[in-house]
Amino acid sequence: xxxxxxxxxxxxxxxxxxxxxxxxxxxxxxxxxxxxxxxxxxxxxxxxxxxxxxxxxxxxxxxxxxxxxxxxxxxxxxxxxxxxxxxxxxxxxxxxxxxxxxxxxxxxxxxxxxxxxxxxxxxxxxxxxxxxxxxxxxxxxxxxxxxxxxxxxxxxxxxxxxxxxxxxxxxxxxxxxxxxxxxxxxxxxxxxxxxxxxxxxxxxxxxxxxxxxxxxxxxxxxxxxxxxxxxxxxxxxxxxxxxxxxxxxxxxxxxxxxxxxxxxxxxxxxxxxxxxxxxxxxxxxxxxxxxxxxxxxxxxxxxxxxxxxxxxxxxxxxxxxxxxxxxxxxxxxxxxxxxxxxxxxxx
Amino acid sequence: xxxxxxxxxxxxxxxxxxxxxxxxxxxxxxxxxxxxxxxxxxxxxxxxxxxxxxxxxxxxxxxxxxxxxxxxxxxxxxxxxxxxxxxxxxxxxxxxxxxxxxxxxxxxxxxxxxxxxxxxxxxxxxxxxxxxxxxxxxxxxxxxxxxxxxxxxxxxxxxxxxxxxxxxxxxxxxxxxxxxxxxxxxxxxxxxxxxxxxxxxxxxxxxxxxxxxxxxxxxxxxxxxxxxxxxxxxxxxxxxxxxxxxxxxxxxxxxxxxxxxxxxxxxxxxxxxxxxxxxxxxx
Numbered sequence: 233x234x235x236x237x238x239x240x241x242x243x244x245x246x247x248x249x250x251x252x253x254x255x256x257x258x259x260x261x262x263x264x265x266x267x268x269x270x271x272x273x274x275x276x277x278x279x280x281x282x283x284x285x286x287x288x289x290x291x292x293x294x295x296x297x298x299x300x301x302x303x304x305x306x307x308x309x310x311x312x313x314x315x316x317x318x319x320x321x322x323x324x325x326x327x328x329x330x331x332x333x334x335x336x337x338x339x340x341x342x343x344x345x346x347x348x349x350x351x352x353x354x355x356x357x358x359x360x361x362x363x364x365x366x367x368x369x370x371x372x373x374x375x376x377x378x379x380x381x382x383x384x385x386x387x388x389x390x391x392x393x394x395x396x397x398x399x400x401x402x403x404x405x406x407x408x409x410x411x412x413x414x415x416x417x418x419x420x421x422x423x424x425x426x427x428x429x430x431x432x433x434x435x436x437x438x439x440x441x442x443x444x445x446x447x448x449x450x451x452x453x454x455x456x457x458x459x460x461x462x463x464x465x466x467x468x469x470x471x472x473x474x475x476x477x478x479x480x481x482x483x484x485x486x487x488x489x490x491x492x493x494x495x496x497x498x499x500x501x502x503x504x505x506x507x508x509x510x511x512x513x514x515x516x517x518x519x520x521x522x523x524x525x526x527x528x529x530x531x532x533x534x535x536x537x538x539x540x541x542x543x544x545x546x547x548x549x550x551x552x553x554x555x556x557x558x559x560x561x562x563x564x565x566x567x568x569x570x571x572x573x574x575x576x577x578x579x
Numbered sequence: 580x581x582x583x584x585x586x587x588x589x590x591x592x593x594x595x596x597x598x599x600x601x602x603x604x605x606x607x608x609x610x611x612x613x614x615x616x617x618x619x620x621x622x623x624x625x626x627x628x629x630x631x632x633x634x635x636x637x638x639x640x641x642x643x644x645x646x647x648x649x650x651x652x653x654x655x656x657x658x659x660x661x662x663x664x665x666x667x668x669x670x671x672x673x674x675x676x677x678x679x680x681x682x683x684x685x686x687x688x689x690x691x692x693x694x695x696x697x698x699x700x701x702x703x704x705x706x707x708x709x710x711x712x713x714x715x716x717x718x719x720x721x722x723x724x725x726x727x728x729x730x731x732x733x734x735x736x737x738x739x740x741x742x743x744x745x746x747x748x749x750x751x752x753x754x755x756x757x758x759x760x761x762x763x764x765x766x767x768x769x770x771x772x773x774x775x776x777x778x779x780x781x782x783x784x785x786x787x788x789x790x791x792x793x794x795x796x797x798x799x800x801x802x803x804x805x806x807x808x809x810x811x812x813x814x815x816x817x818x819x820x821x822x823x824x825x826x827x828x829x830x831x832x833x834x835x836x837x838x839x840x841x842x843x844x845x846x847x848x849x850x851x852x853x854x855x856x857x858x859x860x861x862x
Contacts, residue, residue, distance in 0.1 A: 276785040295822065299787045302818035359807050419749055419810035426809055434751070434786045436817050551783050 253524050256517050260531035264312070267538040271308040272300060274542055276552070306437045309444070311541040312534045314432070314500045317447045317492040319533015320526055322507020323514075324454045327461040327522040328485050331390050332512070332570060336493045337504030339384075339393060340400030341376040345497035346427040347404045347411070348372025354415035362438070366446050370494030376400050377489045381482070390574055429556030430501030432541050439499040450492025451530065453484055458523030465522055503556045505563020506533050506540075512570070605714040606668035606689070610654060610661050611636075612679060615837035616670035616693060618644050619709050622840055623718055626650065630664040640801070643833045643841040658682040668712065696838035699762035702726070705838065722840050729843040730766055733850045742795040742853060744769035745784075747819075748832075749800070749810035753784040759838050767849035769796060786813065790822045796852070797827045828852060 273281035277299070284296030318336060325334035336342045352358045352368030383396035408427055412420045460481045463471040472478065496503075510532040511525055518524035537555075540562075544553040608630040611617045617636035620629060621644045629651050635641060636648035654660050656676040661669060661683060669690045671680045684690050691712050696702045703723045710719020744764055746754045754760040755778030756771060764771045772794045776784070784792075799814050819827060834845035 275787055277787045277791045279787075293821075295790055295793060298818060298822050299790050302816075302821060303787050303790070353807055356807060415808070416806040417808040417811065419808040423809045434813055434816060438817065552785075 253518050253528070256514070256528060257531065260528065260535055263535050264531060264538065267535060267542065268308050268312065271311060271538055271542055272304045275299075275304060275545060302436065303434070306435050306440045307432045307541070308538065309440050310432050310435055310500060311537045313440075313444055313447045314496040314503065315506055315534040315537025316530040317451060317496045317533070318503060318506040318537070319510040319529040319531070320451055320454050320507075321489050321493055322533070323511040323522070323525045323529035324457055324461070324485055324488065325507070326511050327525065328457070328464065328481065329384070329393065330464070331384075331393050332574065333390050333394055333508070333567075335505065335508035336373075336489065337502060337506075338401075338508060338567075339376070339380050339397040340404055341373050341380070341489060341493050342497050342502035342504065343401045343404035343408070343428070344376030345369040345373040345494045346502045347408045348375075348494065349498040350408050350411050350427055354411065354417065354420050362442060366443050366495040366498045368494075369496075369498030370446070370490045372404070373494035373497070374486070374490035376404070377486050381486070425554060426501045428502055429554035429560075430497075430503035431544075431552075431554045431556075432500055433552055435499060443495040443499040446495035447492050450488045450490070450495065453488035453491065455526055455530075457481060457484060457488070458526050461522035461526070465520070501554075501556065503537070503559055505559045505566070506536055508570075509563055509566050510536055512566070604667070606666075606712070608664065608666050609668045609670065609713075610664050610666040611670040612654070612656050612661070612676045613670065613672040614642060615672050615696070615705075615839070616691075616709070617648060618642060618837055618839050618841070619693075619705060620670060620713075621647055622722060623706070623710055623715050624713055628713075630666055631661075639831075639833065641832050641836045643837075643839065645833070658686070661688075662686070670709070696759055698757055699730075699759055699766065699838065699842070702759070702838035702842060706840075726840050726843050729847065733766055733768075733846055741768060741770040743772045744796040744798055744849075745772040745789065745792055745794040746798045746800055747784070747789060747814065748781075749808070749814065751783050751786060751789075751813055752781050753778060753789070754781055755779045759842065760835050763835055763842060763846045764849065766843075766846040768853050769849060786816060786818065790818060793822075795826060796849075797822075798849075799827060799829045800832050801829050 272285075273279065279296055279299060281300075284294065284300045287294040288297040288300050321341075322335045325336070325339070326332060328334075346369070348368040348371045349365055350368075352364045358365040358368070379400055380393070380396055383399075384393040405428060409424055412424050412427075415421070460471070460476045463474045463476045464478075464481070466474075468478070507529075511529045514528045514532050515525055518528050536559075540558045541555055544555055544558050547553045607628050609620060609624065609628055610631045611620050611629075612633055614633055614635040617632040620632070621636075631652045631654040632648050634653040634655065636651075637645050637653060639645040642648060652664070654664065656679045658679050661679065667689065669680075669683055669688050671690060671692050673692055673694050680690055680692060691709065693705050693708060694701070696705055703726065706719050706723055710716050710722075713719075746760055746764075748754070753773045753776075754771075755773040755776070758780055761771045761774070772792050773782070773784070776782075776788070776792060778784070789797075797819065799819065801814070828849075830845070830848075833841075834848075835842055
């Protein structure tokens with residue numbers, strides 16, 4: 233009977249966070265829908281959006297319909313999916329490592345995925361076998377997340393994780409630069425900025441088709457981690473006594489990260505900080521529950537990336553900004569704030 | 580001590596370098612440092628007089644005489660490497676290899692610095708200047724006459740309803756006016772749409788702006804075929820095939836990266852295309 237009494241006492245809190253949570257989910261979804269539409273309607277060329285949309289739906293080949301379908305739609309879809317992947321991965325890594333600074337960009341997973349993609353893309357493998365591009369990214373991400381595990385682990389301090397991330401990041405960036413300098417194409421050397429800062433400009437449905445299924449699969453794997461991460465937030469021993477298999481959890485996390493981030497980076501480059509900012513902003517709003525934070529961060533990541541990808545189109549001079557420039561401009565100050573907060577309290 | 584040794588070395592080099600007095604002599608060991616002078620040199624000089632060419636001259640994507648260029652040693656834009664060929668004339672083009680040219684001039688080498696051909700009309704002047712330096716005046720004049728005859732034969736009918744064209748290059752660049760390419764398009768009877776977009780020389784054109792410009796002919800300048808890059812991937816974006824399915828042409832950059840007798844060939848091919856396609860229907 234004590235069990236019932238306990239449940240009774242916990243119920244109101246859980247309910248409160250659930251209603252609060254559902255409002256959050258509705259709000260985020262509306263936000264995403266709005267910015268998805270804005271992403272389709274705003275660009276370098278003023279486009280009569282509703283006219284173009286009408287033509288597209290009726291199957292007419294007007295220039296507006298073609299621009300909308302072939303250029304802006306794949307871009308908006310990729311922003312949505314890449315953002316969701318990064319937000320979700322950030323939340324999962326932070327929950328599992330119980331480390332507030334864990335994020336695919338900071339711990340070097342994105343940079344390694346970029347290295348993997350660069351190797352298969354510039355040396356011709358992706359040209360003969362298109363799926364090699366996301367597979368290369370996934371291989372890079374897998375190596376990095378595994379390395380991270382060995383170097384910092386779950387017991388490691390926040391500082392240890394960051395230091396390991398610095399090492400993996402700089403090595404991956406250096407090897408990427410080396411690979412691009414040695415690549416047979418003379419344009420390659422200047423393209424390092426795409427791989428290290430990311431961009432969604434001029435992507436096509438080819439990229440969506442390559443990466444979207446893998447990102448979806450990685451996302452699904454990570455969304456199933458919610459309950460285990462909830463238990464883990466009570467401590468490792470408690471989690472094990474509640475029947476959580478930590479080995480299986482670790483394996484799914486590594487696979488999900490490699491699938492999602494690897495595929496995302498292989499078509500969009502390494503976009504930093506999305507996975508850091510989003511879970512932090514949303515955590516208090518979901519009552520600090522990882523099982524709610526995971527889907528919320530997926531939505532939040534998609535929203536942030538959609539907004540950022542619209543913002544970069546309106547750089548006052550010259551070509552548009554890289555997506556990673558914008559996310560770093562908001563993300564890096566946030567990172568400072570987290571570091572300062574970490575100095576005061578342990579997480 | 581070391582500075583003194585370097586000075587001594589410099590004096591020695593200047594002393595042994597070909598004297599300025601030899602300027603009027605017919606050069607027999609010519610080194611070219613620039614892709615464009617490489618090609619003019621091949622067109623004008625006997626092979627025996629060419630000592631070395633730039634490494635770009637061998638690249639078939641941008642060099643019209645790539646095959647012929649393989650017969651000669653290639654030289655990096657580096658004064659020391661140039662000196663090793665003991666040239667009696669070094670060819671360069673303004674705005675490129677500046678440090679090397681300055682050093683070679685200071686060491687007393689005879690350098691011919693040709694101006695860049697900004698327009699089609701400049702190509703004749705380039706040929707004339709180089710031909711005089713080579714002592715091949717007659718050959719130069721013959722080449723110019725040949726070019727002018729070929730251009731005159733194109734005879735773009737002066738029509739008010741010229742078809743429009745736009746050139747799209749790696750990384751999304753397009754070529755405006757005034758430029759060699761703009762003149763070559765005009766000679767073929769096309770109106771360069773980049774002019775209307777107020778692009779001078781070279782400018783970046785966002786992909787959707789290109790689609791919206793809606794040219795009658797989309798000329799995609801092939802970059803390195805077969806070695807992938809994002810710059811090149813942009814030229815294969817599916818929207819390019821979809822927006823202009825019947826009037827997209829892919830050209831190799833070797834015909835107009837530099838001005839030369841071969842540039843007329845670009846206009847000739849485009850004019851042939853213009854004669855073929857039913858442009859009024861395409862509108």
